[in-house]
Amino acid sequence: MPRPREFDPDLVLDRAMELFWAKGYEGTSISDLEEHLGMGRQSIYGAFGGKHELYVKAMDRYMVTGSSGRKCLLDPDAGAEEIREYFKGLIATVTQEPRRSCMLINAAIEGDCEHPAVAGKCTDNQQNLTRAFRHALDGAIAKGQLDRKTDTNALALSLVSQSFGLNVMARNGTTPATLSKVVESALQVFK
Amino acid sequence: MPRPREFDPDLVLDRAMELFWAKGYEGTSISDLEEHLGMGRQSIYGAFGGKHELYVKAMDRYMVTGSSGRKCLLDPDAGAEEIREYFKGLIATVTQEPRRSCMLINAAIEGDCEHPAVAGKCTDNQQNLTRAFRHALDGAIAKGQLDRKTDTNALALSLVSQSFGLNVMARNGTTPATLSKVVESALQVFK
DNA sequence: CTAGTTATTGACCGATCGTTCAACCACAAG
DNA sequence: CTTGTGGTTGAACGATCGGTCAATAACTAG
Numbered sequence: 001m002p003r004p005r006e007f008d009p010d011l012v013l014d015r016a017m018e019l020f021w022a023k024g025y026e027g028t029s030i031s032d033l034e035e036h037l038g039m040g041r042q043s044i045y046g047a048f049g050g051k052h053e054l055y056v057k058a059m060d061r062y063m064v065t066g067s068s069g070r071k072c073l074l075d076p077d078a079g080a081e082e083i084r085e086y087f088k089g090l091i092a093t094v095t096q097e098p099r100r101s102c103m104l105i106n107a108a109i110e111g112d113c114e115h116p117a118v119a120g121k122c123t124d125n126q127q128n129l130t131r132a133f134r135h136a137l138d139g140a141i142a143k144g145q146l147d148r149k150t151d152t153n154a155l156a157l158s159l160v161s162q163s164f165g166l167n168v169m170a171r172n173g174t175t176p177a178t179l180s181k182v183v184e185s186a187l188q189v190f191k
Numbered sequence: 192m193p194r195p196r197e198f199d200p201d202l203v204l205d206r207a208m209e210l211f212w213a214k215g216y217e218g219t220s221i222s223d224l225e226e227h228l229g230m231g232r233q234s235i236y237g238a239f240g241g242k243h244e245l246y247v248k249a250m251d252r253y254m255v256t257g258s259s260g261r262k263c264l265l266d267p268d269a270g271a272e273e274i275r276e277y278f279k280g281l282i283a284t285v286t287q288e289p290r291r292s293c294m295l296i297n298a299a300i301e302g303d304c305e306h307p308a309v310a311g312k313c314t315d316n317q318q319n320l321t322r323a324f325r326h327a328l329d330g331a332i333a334k335g336q337l338d339r340k341t342d343t344n345a346l347a348l349s350l351v352s353q354s355f356g357l358n359v360m361a362r363n364g365t366t367p368a369t370l371s372k373v374v375e376s377a378l379q380v381f382k
Numbered sequence: 383c384t385a386g387t388t389a390t391t392g393a394c395c396g397a398t399c400g401t402t403c404a405a406c407c408a409c410a411a412g
Numbered sequence: 413c414t415t416g417t418g419g420t421t422g423a424a425c426g427a428t429c430g431g432t433c434a435a436t437a438a439c440t441a442g
């Protein structure tokens with residue numbers, strides 16, 4: 001019977017996620033990971049396979065633990081208020097210092113999305129967010145907060161675009177107050 | 192008197208811009224630049240100083256030659272139509288294969304924005320675009336295409352966010368048709 | 383206890399990174 | 413022509429990259 005592991009895989013993945021999130025894929029070296037994860041190279045390779053495999057697994061971990069923000073959108077009774085809540089949380093997240101945009105946006109821009117597994121997660125994320133918005137928008141119509149004739153699919157996509165854009169604007173140093181004005185303006189479709 | 196240069200600095204900067212734009216700062220090596228620019232390392236260092244200096248100068252070049260898209264917004268008579276035109280051009284640009292998002296967005300996300308000179312250009316770009324949108328929006332109000340009570344500053348910021356978001360969605364493989372729906376939805380504020 | 387299996391450790395691999403050194407070369411002033 | 417100035421060339425620098433090898437340590441089944 002083998003020698004037992006000295007670390008908790010999930011905890012280590014969280015640490016790896018932090019590092020990849022903060023520094024990007026190419027910007028993170030194995031040495032960085034050794035230090036931040038508190039384990040030797042060979043242990044990393046033995047447990048996760050390699051840098052890119054670890055990156056992909058860290059992205060999986062991110063999608064589980066990090067995307068809890070849109071949970072409110074999926075509330076069965078979600079409507080305009082939940083959408084406002086989502087953006088409020090998003091602004092708080094992306095303006096925390098040091099500023100870091102959504103890891104999946106980073107991946108898409110960094111060009112790591114050329115790798116099929118990474119690209120798939122990026123598009124999955126976009127589609128999940130679109131669906132969540134559409135759900136809440138349909139709820140908003142049911143509540144009379146939105147014009148019944150609204151194309152909720154198109155509007156959902158537009159809100160996804162807004163979400164992504166807020167990430168970029170935050171990286172450019174835009175203040176939370178200004179970002180709130182952006183959201184306010186975008187959400188004037190509600191009565 | 193010295194030996195004359197064998198290259199055209201502006202032309203070389205254009206080539207450098209292409210490469211940094213396509214592969215990012217960290218993803219571009221000096222060897223790549225040697226090949227793509229058709230000159231030796233020492234000539235590059237002699238003419239531009241170093242990789243990062245060259246990158247900054249390539250960004251300057253990008254802001255001059257690459258941001259011609261928003262020119263239409265600055266038309267003195269600009270209004271809703273020019274804003275539609277801008278987005279139409281943007282979608283065409285970001286969905287060209289191979290897909291590449293705005294170089295300044297890449298810089299902001301890649302984290303090169305930590306460098307003051309780069310960060311400054313990113314925020315400058317955002318402010319320039321905001322001003323251009325506001326100008327066109329004010330024009331739209333004057334033309335009766337937009338509610339007079341609209342906060343054009345906030346709406347301009349929202350359109351900036353949409354622009355940035357479109358770049359990210361395009362990188363995620365979103366089709367031009369879908370991106371057009373996003374814009375259509377966002378521009379329903381016009382009558 | 384011994385034997386067997388796997389995690390851990392640290393040194394090391396070739397490749398590539400950004401940068402620099404030294405020799406060479408092309409041109410204009412004299 | 414000679415001379416000097418600065419662009420060009422190619423080799424080389426130390427550092428770091430991602431990845432691997434061999435030896436050691438920790439544990440359990442018997």
